[in-house]
Amino acid sequence: MPRLKLITFDLDNTLWPVDEVIRRAEQRCRLWIAERYPEAAECMTVEAVREIRDQLLREKPGYVHNLTALRRDALARGFMAAGYHSSEAARLAGEAFGIFHDARNEVVFFPGALDILAHLADSYTLGALTNGNADLRRIGIDDLFAFHHSAETVGRGKPEADMFLAALKSSGSRADQALHVGDHPLEDVGAAIQHGFGAVWANLLDQRWPADLPEHPHRIHTLHELRDLVTLLDA
Incomplete structure (x- = not known):
């Protein structure tokens, strides 16, 4: 060489x-949602969000190359499942992702x-x-x-x-x-x-x-x- x-x-x-970092970040995100939007939290259990992410990947395999978009869009669908309009769901998903991403970078x-x-x-x-x-x-x-x-x-x-x-x-x-x-x-x-x-x-x-x-x-x-x-x- x-x-x-x-x-x-x-x-x-x-x-x-990274595994514990992601677990902690997801937990902080869930707590943030539960404290502010408890009705949405009921629709966004760990299992429910995982199913949403799997569905998004089936719909658009390219998500595998953009984990930020995948997680943010999964959160938005979770908020929509709780009855929020798409634009409001997208806004809340962005805020929730910010909570996740802050913790995700605490390595x-x-x-x-x-x-x-x-x-x-x-x-x-x-x-x-x-x-x-x-x-x-x-x-x-x-x-x-x-x-x-x-x-x-x-x-x-x-x-x-x-x-x-x-x-x-x-x-x-x-x-x-x-x-x-x-x-x-x-x-x-x-x-x-x-x-x-x-x-x-x-x-x-x-x-x-x-x-x-x-x-x-x-x-x-x-x-x-x-x-x-x-x-x-x-x-």
């Missing part, structure tokens, strides 16, 4: 664990995340590539990244090529000068390799590598390990 210029990172479950980093980002940013261009809707500015790390591309901003999520190509364009790098770090064996590791990047599997949650995928040699279990691995790969 030629000398590295670009290192891209997935976000959720790569720099911070707790994996140990070593901030240190390794600061260290790598001194020598490489860093980019964020995510299928989710985390906001780096709200989280407070936007200054460490040269760019942030998401499924929402480029139109399609990983493992498609769009986000990786956008990263190369934003950084002025070639694929053989780029390394991607992520937790998902297919959407991060497999996709990065398919699109010409190097790849590191960030297995910080002790997951099993899928038996139907070729074994990948570059993996870490803590972000502290990334410093030495990048040095090795860039030698």
